[in-house]
Amino acid sequence: MRTPHQESVLSRAARILEAFSQEEPALTVSEIARRTGLHVATASRLVGELVAHGFLGRDDDRRVRIGVRLWELAVRASPALSLRDTAMPFMEGVHDVVGHHVQLGVLDGDEVLFLERLSAPNSVINYTRIAGRLPLYASSSGLVLLAHGSADLKQRVLTGSFTACTPATPATPARLRVTLAEVRQQGYAYCPGYVHEEALGVAAAVRGANGRVVAALSVIVPNDPGAQAVVPVVRTAARGVSRALGAPTGKETAEV
Template identity: 45%
Template sequence: MSVAGRVAGVLEAFLPGDVRLTLTEICRRAGIPLTTGHRLVGELTAAGFLERLPDGPYRIGTRLWRIGAQAAGPRGLRELALPYMAELYAATRENVQLGVLLGDRVLCLERLRGPHSVPVVSRVAGELPLHSTGVGKVLLAYAPEALTERLLAAPLPAYTPGTITDPARLRAELAEIRRTGMAHTQEEMTIGACSAAAPVRGPGEEVVAALSVVAWRHSADLRRLDPAVLEAARGLSRDLADLD
């Protein structure tokens, strides 16, 4: 493995969304010896690409964050989405999430959360599964057929007792999402949480992202949240269409 490949492996160790990793965890994920990892991590930390925390683990440094924030596609979508996400949060006072398809996962581009919102597992730049989240179901419903079939052919992990793991049931739900333009979850990713999500369309009506509200299941009426989520997603879609 080249030096560049080893450096890339060290940085990609943080891709699953883990904020803090020990040196041993980084080396194991990167597939490099501990001695090599110690040297590379030390150099990356000195350069500001990684940061060592007082109790020992490492996290992504501000220098790498500043470089990554300049990525044209995600940055443009995020900047256009933020006003609509802020309006959606003001209307619901619940978690608001923006996600895009990344391989067979959801990449969380942005998240707004209030002090009384239900705790969620998502974090900015973190990844989520497709089959058990509102944003994921939207993206899966409009994903290329090959991706959908590959995911449905593999075992679907259960994150809670409410996670849909039956391929036939999930396939029917995806068809309903395409029919209604809305996806819903009930305690499928996090106990106590529910969500409503809608597609965001780019030029040519292609679905490029998904926008969702995640709320407490015991107090939220998803059908009453649907209009606000739809309005925000459609407004963002109009802005994206104007860029064409």
């Protein structure tokens, strides 16, 4: 294993950027050094350079946070932004009907990453947030992405570790295999109480121009019998986004 002083400057800078989280968006240099394993002097020097380039910024109290320049560069040519912009009118339509949470998630590594979320006051509890992540096996969006993912992805998740959010979470290989088969057979994920016992997720696949699944559109509603009524709304919206992305027709349940 390479020791920290053998790392490239770029690798160290990347570790500094990854030290921030949504729960703690602002950190002191000492906190950054502790989280990254860098010497305080090294962390201070690199933070100073990142601030000079606008990738990091400083508050009035000298705490450090992600800079606007980094956001600008990330957005400028992001394929995720194009996907989000295409999906937004359909998401707004679903939100008008459902009145709770509507989300757009994509596969990133072995997790689902949420690009966008629409919510309303007094909506049912929801742990997701924009730029937040959840395990693939626990969320409706994640299950759709996993069900249509590669064999290697399924193997990694099925042989990995599981943490059940609730008793309903399919947090064993056997239960997950059954759940994935159901998702592929019925064309959507229906997840009562998987992440929180009071919430229910419904998700459907969004396909790109090559017919492959590129995202999952989902809603989070109260976990009650009335939730079944939102299934056709979600599936119709997901098909609409797919068509807008140029997906071939008739690909909703096609194998990847």
